[in-house]
Amino acid sequence: METSSILWASTSVITFVVMVTATLYLYTYLLRKNRRFAWGSLGRDVVVLHISPRGRFAPNMSPFAIKLETFLRLAKIPYKVDFEEPFGPKGKTPWITLNGEELTDSQLVMQELARRYELTDNLTVEQQAVARALTVMVDEHLIWGLRVWRYDVDRGQGFSECMNNVPFYYKWLVPMQCWRMRNALWHQGMGRHTFREVKGFVKQDLAAIAGYLGDKPFLFGDEPCQTDCAVFAHLANILYNYQRSPFYAMVTNDFPKLSEYASRVRAKLWPNWYLLLDPAQPQRRLST
Ligand SMILES: N[C@@H](CCC(=O)N[C@@H](CS)C(=O)NCC(=O)O)C(=O)O
Missing domain, CATH: 1.20.1050.10 (Glutathione S-transferase Yfyf (Class Pi); Chain A, domain 2)
Known part of the structure:
Protein backbone atom coordinates (compact mmCIF):
# COMPACT_ATOMS: atom_id res chain seq x y z
CA MET A 1 0.00 0.00 0.00
CA GLU A 2 1.29 3.42 -0.90
CA THR A 3 2.06 5.94 1.82
CA SER A 4 -0.54 8.37 0.42
CA SER A 5 -3.27 5.67 0.58
CA ILE A 6 -2.38 4.81 4.19
CA LEU A 7 -2.46 8.50 5.04
CA TRP A 8 -5.82 8.93 3.31
CA ALA A 9 -7.30 5.85 5.03
CA SER A 10 -6.14 6.89 8.50
CA THR A 11 -7.36 10.48 7.98
CA SER A 12 -10.79 9.13 6.94
CA VAL A 13 -10.98 6.85 10.01
CA ILE A 14 -9.95 9.66 12.34
CA THR A 15 -12.45 12.08 10.73
CA PHE A 16 -15.21 9.45 11.05
CA VAL A 17 -14.45 8.80 14.73
CA VAL A 18 -14.29 12.53 15.51
CA MET A 19 -17.59 13.15 13.73
CA VAL A 20 -19.38 10.27 15.45
CA THR A 21 -18.05 11.40 18.85
CA ALA A 22 -19.05 15.02 18.19
CA THR A 23 -22.53 13.98 17.03
CA LEU A 24 -23.03 11.78 20.08
CA TYR A 25 -21.82 14.57 22.36
CA LEU A 26 -24.12 17.11 20.72
CA TYR A 27 -27.06 14.68 20.83
CA THR A 28 -26.51 14.00 24.56
CA TYR A 29 -26.07 17.70 25.25
CA LEU A 30 -29.32 18.63 23.48
CA LEU A 31 -31.19 15.73 25.09
CA ARG A 32 -30.08 16.80 28.57
CA LYS A 33 -30.94 20.43 27.81
CA ASN A 34 -34.39 19.50 26.51
CA ARG A 35 -35.10 17.35 29.55
CA ARG A 36 -34.12 20.16 31.90
CA PHE A 37 -36.35 22.54 30.00
CA ALA A 38 -39.25 20.07 30.30
CA TRP A 39 -38.62 19.59 34.04
CA GLY A 40 -38.50 23.36 34.53
CA SER A 41 -41.92 23.71 32.89
CA LEU A 42 -43.50 21.36 35.45
CA GLY A 43 -43.89 24.34 37.75
CA ARG A 44 -42.10 26.39 40.36
CA ASP A 45 -41.34 24.60 43.65
CA VAL A 46 -42.27 21.22 42.16
CA VAL A 47 -39.62 18.64 43.01
CA VAL A 48 -38.63 16.44 40.07
CA LEU A 49 -37.62 13.11 41.57
CA HIS A 50 -35.24 11.20 39.32
CA ILE A 51 -35.39 7.47 39.89
CA SER A 52 -35.06 4.20 38.02
CA PRO A 53 -38.27 2.65 36.60
CA ARG A 54 -40.93 1.20 38.89
CA GLY A 55 -40.39 -2.36 40.04
CA ARG A 56 -42.58 -5.45 39.97
CA PHE A 57 -42.82 -5.86 43.74
CA ALA A 58 -42.15 -2.36 45.07
CA PRO A 59 -42.39 1.09 43.49
CA ASN A 60 -38.61 1.08 43.27
CA MET A 61 -35.73 -1.37 43.49
CA SER A 62 -33.55 1.18 45.25
CA PRO A 63 -34.29 1.64 48.96
CA PHE A 64 -32.83 5.15 48.70
CA ALA A 65 -35.42 6.05 46.06
CA ILE A 66 -38.21 4.65 48.25
CA LYS A 67 -36.80 6.57 51.21
CA LEU A 68 -36.81 9.90 49.38
CA GLU A 69 -40.22 9.39 47.80
CA THR A 70 -41.64 8.39 51.21
CA PHE A 71 -40.24 11.62 52.62
CA LEU A 72 -41.80 13.73 49.85
CA ARG A 73 -45.12 12.07 50.64
CA LEU A 74 -44.69 12.55 54.38
CA ALA A 75 -43.77 16.21 53.96
CA LYS A 76 -46.55 16.70 51.36
CA ILE A 77 -44.09 18.34 48.98
CA PRO A 78 -45.45 18.42 45.42
CA TYR A 79 -43.33 16.24 43.14
CA LYS A 80 -43.21 14.63 39.72
CA VAL A 81 -41.24 11.53 38.85
CA ASP A 82 -38.72 11.27 36.03
CA PHE A 83 -37.44 7.87 34.89
CA GLU A 84 -35.31 9.08 31.98
CA GLU A 85 -32.27 10.26 33.92
CA PRO A 86 -32.15 8.14 37.09
CA PHE A 87 -28.48 8.76 37.83
CA GLY A 88 -27.55 12.23 39.05
CA PRO A 89 -24.44 14.38 39.13
CA LYS A 90 -22.72 11.96 41.55
CA GLY A 91 -23.61 8.94 39.42
CA LYS A 92 -26.13 7.64 41.98
CA THR A 93 -29.88 7.31 42.16
CA PRO A 94 -32.04 9.02 43.47
CA TRP A 95 -31.56 12.74 42.92
CA ILE A 96 -33.87 15.71 42.46
CA THR A 97 -34.23 18.91 40.47
CA LEU A 98 -35.88 21.85 42.19
CA ASN A 99 -36.30 25.14 40.36
CA GLY A 100 -33.40 24.26 38.08
CA GLU A 101 -31.11 23.25 40.93
CA GLU A 102 -29.78 19.68 41.00
CA LEU A 103 -29.54 18.07 44.44
CA THR A 104 -28.28 14.60 45.12
CA ASP A 105 -28.08 11.95 47.88
CA SER A 106 -31.31 10.97 49.65
CA GLN A 107 -30.13 12.17 53.05
CA LEU A 108 -28.69 15.49 51.84
CA VAL A 109 -31.82 16.15 49.79
CA MET A 110 -34.07 15.44 52.78
CA GLN A 111 -31.98 17.70 55.01
CA GLU A 112 -32.07 20.50 52.44
CA LEU A 113 -35.81 20.20 51.80
CA ALA A 114 -36.48 20.06 55.54
CA ARG A 115 -34.46 23.28 55.91
CA ARG A 116 -36.19 25.06 53.01
CA TYR A 117 -39.71 24.01 53.98
CA GLU A 118 -38.98 24.45 57.69
CA LEU A 119 -39.94 20.89 58.56
CA THR A 120 -38.97 19.62 61.98
CA ASP A 121 -39.67 16.31 63.63
CA ASN A 122 -39.76 17.84 67.11
CA LEU A 123 -37.45 15.22 68.57
CA THR A 124 -35.60 15.59 71.85
N1 LIG B 1 -26.00 7.71 49.78
C1 LIG B 1 -26.79 7.60 48.58
C2 LIG B 1 -26.81 6.15 48.13
C3 LIG B 1 -27.52 5.96 46.80
C4 LIG B 1 -27.14 4.62 46.16
O1 LIG B 1 -26.20 3.94 46.58
N2 LIG B 1 -27.87 4.28 45.12
C5 LIG B 1 -27.56 3.08 44.39
C6 LIG B 1 -28.84 2.34 44.04
S1 LIG B 1 -29.52 1.59 45.49
C7 LIG B 1 -26.86 3.49 43.10
O2 LIG B 1 -27.11 4.54 42.57
N3 LIG B 1 -25.97 2.66 42.62
C8 LIG B 1 -25.29 2.90 41.38
C9 LIG B 1 -23.82 2.90 41.55
O3 LIG B 1 -23.34 2.75 42.67
O4 LIG B 1 -23.17 3.05 40.53
C10 LIG B 1 -28.19 8.11 48.86
O5 LIG B 1 -28.60 8.12 50.01
O6 LIG B 1 -28.86 8.56 47.92
Whole structure:
Protein backbone atom coordinates (compact mmCIF):
# COMPACT_ATOMS: atom_id res chain seq x y z
CA MET A 1 0.00 0.00 0.00
CA GLU A 2 1.29 3.42 -0.90
CA THR A 3 2.06 5.94 1.82
CA SER A 4 -0.54 8.37 0.42
CA SER A 5 -3.27 5.67 0.58
CA ILE A 6 -2.38 4.81 4.19
CA LEU A 7 -2.46 8.50 5.04
CA TRP A 8 -5.82 8.93 3.31
CA ALA A 9 -7.30 5.85 5.03
CA SER A 10 -6.14 6.89 8.50
CA THR A 11 -7.36 10.48 7.98
CA SER A 12 -10.79 9.13 6.94
CA VAL A 13 -10.98 6.85 10.01
CA ILE A 14 -9.95 9.66 12.34
CA THR A 15 -12.45 12.08 10.73
CA PHE A 16 -15.21 9.45 11.05
CA VAL A 17 -14.45 8.80 14.73
CA VAL A 18 -14.29 12.53 15.51
CA MET A 19 -17.59 13.15 13.73
CA VAL A 20 -19.38 10.27 15.45
CA THR A 21 -18.05 11.40 18.85
CA ALA A 22 -19.05 15.02 18.19
CA THR A 23 -22.53 13.98 17.03
CA LEU A 24 -23.03 11.78 20.08
CA TYR A 25 -21.82 14.57 22.36
CA LEU A 26 -24.12 17.11 20.72
CA TYR A 27 -27.06 14.68 20.83
CA THR A 28 -26.51 14.00 24.56
CA TYR A 29 -26.07 17.70 25.25
CA LEU A 30 -29.32 18.63 23.48
CA LEU A 31 -31.19 15.73 25.09
CA ARG A 32 -30.08 16.80 28.57
CA LYS A 33 -30.94 20.43 27.81
CA ASN A 34 -34.39 19.50 26.51
CA ARG A 35 -35.10 17.35 29.55
CA ARG A 36 -34.12 20.16 31.90
CA PHE A 37 -36.35 22.54 30.00
CA ALA A 38 -39.25 20.07 30.30
CA TRP A 39 -38.62 19.59 34.04
CA GLY A 40 -38.50 23.36 34.53
CA SER A 41 -41.92 23.71 32.89
CA LEU A 42 -43.50 21.36 35.45
CA GLY A 43 -43.89 24.34 37.75
CA ARG A 44 -42.10 26.39 40.36
CA ASP A 45 -41.34 24.60 43.65
CA VAL A 46 -42.27 21.22 42.16
CA VAL A 47 -39.62 18.64 43.01
CA VAL A 48 -38.63 16.44 40.07
CA LEU A 49 -37.62 13.11 41.57
CA HIS A 50 -35.24 11.20 39.32
CA ILE A 51 -35.39 7.47 39.89
CA SER A 52 -35.06 4.20 38.02
CA PRO A 53 -38.27 2.65 36.60
CA ARG A 54 -40.93 1.20 38.89
CA GLY A 55 -40.39 -2.36 40.04
CA ARG A 56 -42.58 -5.45 39.97
CA PHE A 57 -42.82 -5.86 43.74
CA ALA A 58 -42.15 -2.36 45.07
CA PRO A 59 -42.39 1.09 43.49
CA ASN A 60 -38.61 1.08 43.27
CA MET A 61 -35.73 -1.37 43.49
CA SER A 62 -33.55 1.18 45.25
CA PRO A 63 -34.29 1.64 48.96
CA PHE A 64 -32.83 5.15 48.70
CA ALA A 65 -35.42 6.05 46.06
CA ILE A 66 -38.21 4.65 48.25
CA LYS A 67 -36.80 6.57 51.21
CA LEU A 68 -36.81 9.90 49.38
CA GLU A 69 -40.22 9.39 47.80
CA THR A 70 -41.64 8.39 51.21
CA PHE A 71 -40.24 11.62 52.62
CA LEU A 72 -41.80 13.73 49.85
CA ARG A 73 -45.12 12.07 50.64
CA LEU A 74 -44.69 12.55 54.38
CA ALA A 75 -43.77 16.21 53.96
CA LYS A 76 -46.55 16.70 51.36
CA ILE A 77 -44.09 18.34 48.98
CA PRO A 78 -45.45 18.42 45.42
CA TYR A 79 -43.33 16.24 43.14
CA LYS A 80 -43.21 14.63 39.72
CA VAL A 81 -41.24 11.53 38.85
CA ASP A 82 -38.72 11.27 36.03
CA PHE A 83 -37.44 7.87 34.89
CA GLU A 84 -35.31 9.08 31.98
CA GLU A 85 -32.27 10.26 33.92
CA PRO A 86 -32.15 8.14 37.09
CA PHE A 87 -28.48 8.76 37.83
CA GLY A 88 -27.55 12.23 39.05
CA PRO A 89 -24.44 14.38 39.13
CA LYS A 90 -22.72 11.96 41.55
CA GLY A 91 -23.61 8.94 39.42
CA LYS A 92 -26.13 7.64 41.98
CA THR A 93 -29.88 7.31 42.16
CA PRO A 94 -32.04 9.02 43.47
CA TRP A 95 -31.56 12.74 42.92
CA ILE A 96 -33.87 15.71 42.46
CA THR A 97 -34.23 18.91 40.47
CA LEU A 98 -35.88 21.85 42.19
CA ASN A 99 -36.30 25.14 40.36
CA GLY A 100 -33.40 24.26 38.08
CA GLU A 101 -31.11 23.25 40.93
CA GLU A 102 -29.78 19.68 41.00
CA LEU A 103 -29.54 18.07 44.44
CA THR A 104 -28.28 14.60 45.12
CA ASP A 105 -28.08 11.95 47.88
CA SER A 106 -31.31 10.97 49.65
CA GLN A 107 -30.13 12.17 53.05
CA LEU A 108 -28.69 15.49 51.84
CA VAL A 109 -31.82 16.15 49.79
CA MET A 110 -34.07 15.44 52.78
CA GLN A 111 -31.98 17.70 55.01
CA GLU A 112 -32.07 20.50 52.44
CA LEU A 113 -35.81 20.20 51.80
CA ALA A 114 -36.48 20.06 55.54
CA ARG A 115 -34.46 23.28 55.91
CA ARG A 116 -36.19 25.06 53.01
CA TYR A 117 -39.71 24.01 53.98
CA GLU A 118 -38.98 24.45 57.69
CA LEU A 119 -39.94 20.89 58.56
CA THR A 120 -38.97 19.62 61.98
CA ASP A 121 -39.67 16.31 63.63
CA ASN A 122 -39.76 17.84 67.11
CA LEU A 123 -37.45 15.22 68.57
CA THR A 124 -35.60 15.59 71.85
CA VAL A 125 -31.80 15.74 71.69
CA GLU A 126 -31.70 12.11 72.79
CA GLN A 127 -34.19 11.08 70.10
CA GLN A 128 -32.20 13.02 67.52
CA ALA A 129 -29.14 10.96 68.46
CA VAL A 130 -31.08 7.70 68.06
CA ALA A 131 -32.57 8.95 64.78
CA ARG A 132 -29.10 9.66 63.43
CA ALA A 133 -27.75 6.30 64.55
CA LEU A 134 -30.68 4.35 63.06
CA THR A 135 -30.46 6.20 59.74
CA VAL A 136 -26.74 5.61 59.38
CA MET A 137 -27.17 1.97 60.41
CA VAL A 138 -29.70 1.21 57.68
CA ASP A 139 -28.19 3.44 54.96
CA GLU A 140 -24.56 2.56 55.51
CA HIS A 141 -24.48 -0.87 57.19
CA LEU A 142 -27.63 -2.91 56.68
CA ILE A 143 -27.63 -2.12 52.96
CA TRP A 144 -24.18 -3.66 52.49
CA GLY A 145 -25.36 -6.90 54.09
CA LEU A 146 -28.23 -7.07 51.60
CA ARG A 147 -25.89 -6.31 48.75
CA VAL A 148 -23.76 -9.34 49.66
CA TRP A 149 -26.78 -11.53 48.98
CA ARG A 150 -27.90 -9.68 45.86
CA TYR A 151 -24.57 -9.41 44.07
CA ASP A 152 -22.52 -12.26 45.48
CA VAL A 153 -24.77 -15.06 46.74
CA ASP A 154 -27.64 -14.55 44.26
CA ARG A 155 -25.39 -13.22 41.46
CA GLY A 156 -27.87 -10.50 40.48
CA GLN A 157 -30.67 -12.94 39.59
CA GLY A 158 -33.19 -11.28 41.92
CA PHE A 159 -32.26 -7.95 40.38
CA SER A 160 -33.77 -8.90 37.01
CA GLU A 161 -36.73 -10.61 38.70
CA CYS A 162 -37.72 -7.28 40.25
CA MET A 163 -38.05 -5.67 36.81
CA ASN A 164 -40.96 -6.15 34.45
CA ASN A 165 -39.40 -5.27 31.12
CA VAL A 166 -35.85 -6.52 31.40
CA PRO A 167 -33.88 -4.96 28.52
CA PHE A 168 -32.08 -7.59 26.40
CA TYR A 169 -28.63 -6.13 27.21
CA TYR A 170 -29.17 -6.84 30.92
CA LYS A 171 -27.80 -10.34 30.55
CA TRP A 172 -24.39 -8.71 29.93
CA LEU A 173 -24.91 -5.78 32.26
CA VAL A 174 -25.89 -7.81 35.34
CA PRO A 175 -22.63 -9.84 35.54
CA MET A 176 -20.69 -6.57 35.11
CA GLN A 177 -22.71 -4.88 37.86
CA CYS A 178 -22.19 -7.94 40.13
CA TRP A 179 -18.45 -7.79 39.53
CA ARG A 180 -18.40 -4.04 40.25
CA MET A 181 -20.45 -4.46 43.42
CA ARG A 182 -18.37 -7.39 44.68
CA ASN A 183 -15.36 -5.13 44.27
CA ALA A 184 -17.15 -2.36 46.19
CA LEU A 185 -18.17 -4.88 48.87
CA TRP A 186 -14.59 -5.99 49.27
CA HIS A 187 -13.32 -2.43 49.67
CA GLN A 188 -16.19 -1.45 51.97
CA GLY A 189 -15.39 -4.54 54.04
CA MET A 190 -18.71 -6.40 54.23
CA GLY A 191 -17.67 -8.59 51.31
CA ARG A 192 -14.77 -10.05 53.32
CA HIS A 193 -17.07 -11.80 55.81
CA THR A 194 -18.70 -15.21 55.42
CA PHE A 195 -22.37 -15.08 54.52
CA ARG A 196 -23.16 -16.55 57.94
CA GLU A 197 -21.43 -13.58 59.58
CA VAL A 198 -23.21 -11.17 57.24
CA LYS A 199 -26.57 -12.67 58.23
CA GLY A 200 -25.56 -12.14 61.85
CA PHE A 201 -24.89 -8.43 61.21
CA VAL A 202 -28.21 -7.96 59.44
CA LYS A 203 -30.05 -9.73 62.25
CA GLN A 204 -28.42 -7.48 64.84
CA ASP A 205 -29.45 -4.38 62.87
CA LEU A 206 -33.03 -5.64 62.60
CA ALA A 207 -33.05 -6.47 66.31
CA ALA A 208 -31.88 -2.93 67.10
CA ILE A 209 -34.72 -1.41 65.05
CA ALA A 210 -37.29 -3.79 66.56
CA GLY A 211 -35.95 -3.09 70.05
CA TYR A 212 -36.23 0.65 69.63
CA LEU A 213 -39.62 0.48 67.92
CA GLY A 214 -41.06 -1.66 70.73
CA ASP A 215 -44.83 -1.34 70.73
CA LYS A 216 -44.90 2.17 69.27
CA PRO A 217 -46.73 2.60 65.94
CA PHE A 218 -43.79 4.56 64.49
CA LEU A 219 -40.19 4.98 65.62
CA PHE A 220 -40.73 8.10 67.67
CA GLY A 221 -44.39 7.88 68.57
CA ASP A 222 -47.77 8.10 66.97
CA GLU A 223 -46.71 9.79 63.75
CA PRO A 224 -43.95 8.88 61.25
CA CYS A 225 -40.95 11.17 60.93
CA GLN A 226 -37.90 11.43 58.65
CA THR A 227 -36.14 8.44 60.20
CA ASP A 228 -39.19 6.29 59.50
CA CYS A 229 -38.67 7.08 55.79
CA ALA A 230 -35.19 5.53 55.85
CA VAL A 231 -36.03 2.57 58.08
CA PHE A 232 -39.26 1.81 56.21
CA ALA A 233 -37.45 1.99 52.85
CA HIS A 234 -34.90 -0.64 53.81
CA LEU A 235 -37.51 -2.90 55.42
CA ALA A 236 -39.74 -2.53 52.36
CA ASN A 237 -36.75 -3.43 50.21
CA ILE A 238 -36.31 -6.68 52.17
CA LEU A 239 -40.02 -7.47 52.34
CA TYR A 240 -40.87 -6.79 48.70
CA ASN A 241 -37.66 -6.88 46.66
CA TYR A 242 -35.72 -9.58 48.55
CA GLN A 243 -38.41 -12.20 49.03
CA ARG A 244 -36.15 -15.08 47.97
CA SER A 245 -33.38 -14.00 50.33
CA PRO A 246 -32.90 -15.30 53.88
CA PHE A 247 -33.48 -11.73 55.08
CA TYR A 248 -37.13 -11.88 54.09
CA ALA A 249 -37.66 -14.93 56.31
CA MET A 250 -35.61 -13.24 59.05
CA VAL A 251 -37.93 -10.20 59.17
CA THR A 252 -41.19 -12.12 58.83
CA ASN A 253 -40.31 -14.93 61.28
CA ASP A 254 -38.03 -13.29 63.83
CA PHE A 255 -39.30 -9.71 63.78
CA PRO A 256 -43.01 -9.80 62.84
CA LYS A 257 -43.45 -6.38 64.47
CA LEU A 258 -41.17 -4.93 61.79
CA SER A 259 -43.41 -6.37 59.06
CA GLU A 260 -46.41 -4.84 60.77
CA TYR A 261 -44.56 -1.54 61.09
CA ALA A 262 -43.66 -1.54 57.38
CA SER A 263 -47.30 -2.27 56.50
CA ARG A 264 -48.33 0.63 58.73
CA VAL A 265 -46.00 3.12 57.03
CA ARG A 266 -47.03 1.82 53.63
CA ALA A 267 -50.74 2.15 54.40
CA LYS A 268 -50.24 5.68 55.70
CA LEU A 269 -47.93 7.10 53.05
CA TRP A 270 -48.29 4.86 49.99
CA PRO A 271 -52.05 4.32 49.62
CA ASN A 272 -51.55 3.76 45.86
CA TRP A 273 -48.64 1.29 46.30
CA TYR A 274 -50.09 -1.43 44.06
CA LEU A 275 -51.04 0.97 41.30
CA LEU A 276 -47.43 2.12 41.13
CA LEU A 277 -45.99 -1.34 40.50
CA ASP A 278 -44.94 -2.38 37.02
CA PRO A 279 -47.19 -3.92 35.84
CA ALA A 280 -49.73 -2.02 37.93
CA GLN A 281 -51.82 -4.30 40.11
CA PRO A 282 -55.37 -3.79 41.29
CA GLN A 283 -55.19 -1.70 44.43
CA ARG A 284 -55.66 -3.84 47.54
CA ARG A 285 -56.72 -2.75 50.94
CA LEU A 286 -53.57 -2.01 52.94
CA SER A 287 -53.62 -3.15 56.53
CA THR A 288 -52.46 -0.71 59.19
N1 LIG B 1 -26.00 7.71 49.78
C1 LIG B 1 -26.79 7.60 48.58
C2 LIG B 1 -26.81 6.15 48.13
C3 LIG B 1 -27.52 5.96 46.80
C4 LIG B 1 -27.14 4.62 46.16
O1 LIG B 1 -26.20 3.94 46.58
N2 LIG B 1 -27.87 4.28 45.12
C5 LIG B 1 -27.56 3.08 44.39
C6 LIG B 1 -28.84 2.34 44.04
S1 LIG B 1 -29.52 1.59 45.49
C7 LIG B 1 -26.86 3.49 43.10
O2 LIG B 1 -27.11 4.54 42.57
N3 LIG B 1 -25.97 2.66 42.62
C8 LIG B 1 -25.29 2.90 41.38
C9 LIG B 1 -23.82 2.90 41.55
O3 LIG B 1 -23.34 2.75 42.67
O4 LIG B 1 -23.17 3.05 40.53
C10 LIG B 1 -28.19 8.11 48.86
O5 LIG B 1 -28.60 8.12 50.01
O6 LIG B 1 -28.86 8.56 47.92
